[in-house]
Amino acid sequence: MHKTCTCGHAMNMKLRTVIYSGKVEIDNVPxxxxxxxxxxxxxxxxxxxxTGLIGQLGEEPAKQTLLFNELNEWADLLVEACSKRRTPDLTAVQQIIDERIDSLLELLLLASSVGDEAWRLEIEKRLSQLSRCTLNT
Ligand SMILES: [Zn+2]
Structure with missing residues (x-):
């Protein structure tokens, strides 16, 4: 999760608002x-x-505000970590990720047991977003 800038300085992780096409505000983008x-x-x-989200918005999007953390597990966890501390602490983030994975796995079992395919796919997508992140830390 640490990154070094091309200038040699260590970069900080922050949540920012990205403005797309001058109309769409995407909040909480890490x-x-x-x-x-x-x-x-x-x-x-x-x-x-x-980029997938921007692709869906198309070239002439309506004026709107989106919360990126509602679409991405990783951003959601960072929002949670940042609400507890001003700068996300890596150990805290990792702990939140582990807890989230546990609760998603429980939900996955539940979704499978009730036979809700759409729900199960949604949970699998969230899990895959998280595992992609933890592999890189
Ligand atoms: Zn720099």
Whole structure:
């Protein structure tokens, strides 16, 4: 989860609002930013979901505000971690991830046992977003 900027400084992780097409505000997008040269970039772990979202909005989106953390597990966990501390502590984030994975696995068993296929797929998608992140830490 640590990243070094091209200028050599350690980058910080933050939640930012991304404005798309001047109309759509996407809140709580996790980004890395450099305190030294102000360079910033979206976390690679959430990039596919962000680009997918922008793809869905199309070229002429309606004016709206979206919460990225409602679409991406990773962003949601960071929002949770940031609500407890101003800067997310890596150990705290990892602990929250572990707890979230446990509760998602429980939900997955429940969804399978009631035979709700759509729900099961949704939970699997959330789990896959999380495992993609934990592999990279
Ligand atoms: Zn820099």
């Amino acid at each position: 980004i890395y930013s450099c305190p030294s040269c102000s360079r910033s970039e979206v976390l690679p772990e959430v990039k596919p979901d962000l």
